[in-house]
Amino acid sequence: MHNEFDLVARHFYRPTPQTRLGPGDDGALLCPAPGMELAVTSDMLVCGVHFLPDADPGNLGWKTLAVNLSDLAAMGAKARWALLAMSLPAADEDWLAAFSEGFYACARTFGVDLVGGDTTRGALSLCVTALGEVPAGEALCRDRAQAGDDLWLSGHPGLAALGLRHLQGEIVLPEPLCRLCLHRLHAPAPRLALGERLRLIAHAAIDISDGLMADAGHIAERSGLTAEIFLHRLPRLPQGVEQAVAREALLCGGDDYELAFTASPRQRPALARIAAQLDIPLWRVGQMRADAATPSARLLDSEGKIVPLVKQGYDHFHAPFSGASPFSLAKE
Amino acid sequence: MHNEFDLVARHFYRPTPQTRLGPGDDGALLCPAPGMELAVTSDMLVCGVHFLPDADPGNLGWKTLAVNLSDLAAMGAKARWALLAMSLPAADEDWLAAFSEGFYACARTFGVDLVGGDTTRGALSLCVTALGEVPAGEALCRDRAQAGDDLWLSGHPGLAALGLRHLQGEIVLPEPLCRLCLHRLHAPAPRLALGERLRLIAHAAIDISDGLMADAGHIAERSGLTAEIFLHRLPRLPQGVEQAVAREALLCGGDDYELAFTASPRQRPALARIAAQLDIPLWRVGQMRADAATPSARLLDSEGKIVPLVKQGYDHFHAPFSGASPFSLAKE
Structure with a gap:
């Protein structure tokens, strides 16, 4: 029987070679390179809204990080660091192991250190904050x-x-x-x-x-x-x-x-x-x-x-996950 | 009737004087001062675990930011920026207005710019990432x-x-x-x-x-x-x-x-x-x-x-919010 701290440590404390201080303290310490601005973004993924309850945890781990890195890509930033806050209904070791494998596969692929986060009990939701660097004045807006x-x-x-x-x-x-x-x-x-x-x-x-x-x-x-x-x-x-x-x-x-x-x-x-x-x-x-x-x-x-178009966007408060597509082409 | 983007913009897009690019793009852009390391921390607060469903939204807004700034304090960092990701069961304008008032009251008090985040539908949970600066080598660990x-x-x-x-x-x-x-x-x-x-x-x-x-x-x-x-x-x-x-x-x-x-x-x-x-x-x-x-x-x-002590810590997977105190003194 593992407690919260054991579980997190077992699956999410991996080396952070490009970070001055990684997980395990009150916060992480990052050293942005001189002349760089820091691009930072947060996304929350909620079970039943952004993914189905039976989603493969390995895929979900990859995607949870990838959608945040995509925001950094859109800024022209080089991805460097991420934090992961999780609300989990239970301490399911198999699920966590598979999720962390997927998450770290994405992190390795794109050169990101997971430097910290939080774990708590609750309905399954996942919040990643990703940080990247971009030369001052060159970010894409x-x-x-x-x-x-x-x-x-x-x-x-x-x-x-x-x-x-x-x-x-x-x-x-x-x-x-x-x-x-x-x-x-x-x-x-x-x-x-x-x-x-x-x-x-x-x-x-x-x-x-x-x-x-x-x-x-x-x-x-x-x-x-x-x-x-x-x-x-x-x-x-x-x-x-x-x-x-x-x-x-x-x-x-x-x-x-x-x-x-x-x-x-x-x-x-x-x-x-x-x-x-x-x-x-x-x-x-x-x-x-x-x-x-x-x-x-x-x-x-x-x-x-x-x-003519009927609706252009996706609005989480009006478009249920399982419902109709939030957009449809009117008659052409 | 407001959609997600209107609601967020109405209550959470306030000036960010110490930030190169604030909310509204794929990410925010921060300029850490030369010679500073960046302290960064994430905490997730879940309704029913960290606060009661009928919690006053103004207090909750303050506390959601304050608990993250406390982590920066423990690192010896000067607080500068925060991101807020929210999962909300409904687009309740009164609740959001009161929550944002409390959040910004805390942000103003401690000199923090809210630079971005996310809003989605789901069970009420709140994830803040806070960032601060500390002179290189001086962080408290x-x-x-x-x-x-x-x-x-x-x-x-x-x-x-x-x-x-x-x-x-x-x-x-x-x-x-x-x-x-x-x-x-x-x-x-x-x-x-x-x-x-x-x-x-x-x-x-x-x-x-x-x-x-x-x-x-x-x-x-x-x-x-x-x-x-x-x-x-x-x-x-x-x-x-x-x-x-x-x-x-x-x-x-x-x-x-x-x-x-x-x-x-x-x-x-x-x-x-x-x-x-x-x-x-x-x-x-x-x-x-x-x-x-x-x-x-x-x-x-x-x-x-x-x-002798019975139990020293708080473990979200074993200590329900409404249950007994997670710690008690044995007979002295």
């Missing part, structure tokens, strides 16, 4: 998009949302698409390498956690511009699934944690090189315009006509 | 106590625990003691000014969140020493309550968030000056000894005999 910027998108967002709908029994995905979608859902890879390369190239960036339309809308609102997204410039949709469903997932699915960013058209050659070097598809899906009576994102068809 | 050190205690710990027992109907406190105890329980004052003054004076420090015996035990274990605490050197017990109950609260009550620390006997004059300047009582309650077969804290009577 949401509010710096400029009129005339291209709007870019990384990877193939939407696959994770398709995986979720498959798990919820709403659609049936064929193999090998199903496996790919579930992998993206369970083990998203935060775009840290891309984020670092976008410093001094992108004007504004965001990670897609609420969906492309909603998150491009956040850039637009914060920058006082309109984000125009062209239907015919979107990534090709996967085969083996109804195309309207796949498009909805692409436009509203956030669980892939890809990046959306804006950059001057002069940066197109540089971005082509980055895409090739990192082997990440980068799609030039739209542009930022200054004619913004109400800054927002809008979807346009190939003739430049607006494609 | 738990593992630096030296044999021969005095063991010191600040303030009057135990009052908050008495207040809790009063609220739970286990004891009845007379006025004005009752009001004092409830104030300590609801609005603990983290000992940040004391922590900063203890840099280069104390060898080891901890904030008392698990109780004096347990937390002195943490210093002892981490330093490989025995902490001897003398019954006759403890602060005078409050009048109007059974003395055995008051003593138990003093030895096991953690909710006051006082500091325990060790220092060389040569520092007694300096500590007397600090106590006078800050108007905080400092009690020299014991000493650190090297004869530690099993490093721990022990309580001794005036003849040097060990006073």
Whole structure:
């Protein structure tokens, strides 16, 4: 029978080579490098809202850290440290062992030290704070998009949302698409390498956690511009699934944690090189315009006509996890 | 009807004068001062475990931040920034307004910028990450106590625990003691000014969140020493309550968030000056000894005999909030 302190120590006190003082004291001590600013973000994942009660604990451990690192990627920061606060219904050693394996697998992959946190009894919820470094003045923010910027998108967002709908029994995905979608859902890879390369190239960036339309809308609102997204410039949709469903997932699915960013058209050659070097598809899906009576994102068809949307965002207080997709395309 | 983003923006986006980029982006950007190390700590407070469902939201807001700042105090850090991740069962505007008032009252009092966080739906729980600065090499840790050190205690710990027992109907406190105890329980004052003054004076420090015996035990274990605490050197017990109950609260009550620390006997004059300047009582309650077969804290009577203890710590997996006190004195 282990008590709280034993359990935490057994699974979460691993070496922290890039940290002056790791777990086990009142707090951790970090030494940011000279000339660096510190990017910091917190996310809370709640059982029944962000993941299902029977979620594989190894996948969950990976994802809990990955979604926070994705925020650092969107700032152009190098990920360095994390803290993990957990509320657990019981001291389940097998669950903790698997969760910590997944968490540390993600931490190792992206060079992060777990430096502290908290453990308490309660309904299962997980709160990670992630810290990274970015050279002073080079962080990517949401509010710096400029009129005339291209709007870019990384990877193939939407696959994770398709995986979720498959798990919820709403659609049936064929193999090998199903496996790919579930992998993206369970083990998203935060775009840290891309984020670092976008410093001094992108004007504004965001990670897609609420969906492309909603998150491009956040850039637009914060920058006082309109984000125009062209239907015919979107990534090709996967085969083996109804195309309207796949498009909805692409436009509203956030669980892939890809990046959306804006950059001057002069940066197109540089971005082509980055895409090739990192082997990440980068799609030039739209542009930022200054004619913004109400800054927002809008979807346009190939003739430049607006494609009406029902709802753009995900709101935890109105969209139950198991309910309908929080976004749907109105009739085109 | 407000959505999640409106609600958070309305109550939690206030100016962050000491921060390069505050809430509203993927993360915040902090600029630690040159030559400083960063102290960072996370605590999660869960409804039904750390506070009652009908807790006053203003008090709760204050305390949620204060308990984290107490960890920074125990490191000797100057508090600077905090992030707040909340899981809320409903978007209750009145509750959020009162909670944010309490939170910001604490933040203003101790010079902290709220720079970011997260809001989600779920059972009520609150996770704060607090960040502070401390000159490189001067942080107070738990593992630096030296044999021969005095063991010191600040303030009057135990009052908050008495207040809790009063609220739970286990004891009845007379006025004005009752009001004092409830104030300590609801609005603990983290000992940040004391922590900063203890840099280069104390060898080891901890904030008392698990109780004096347990937390002195943490210093002892981490330093490989025995902490001897003398019954006759403890602060005078409050009048109007059974003395055995008051003593138990003093030895096991953690909710006051006082500091325990060790220092060389040569520092007694300096500590007397600090106590006078800050108007905080400092009690020299014991000493650190090297004869530690099993490093721990022990309580001794005036003849040097060990006073047996039943249980020293608080373990969230074994001690329900509403149950018996997690610590009790055996027969003296």
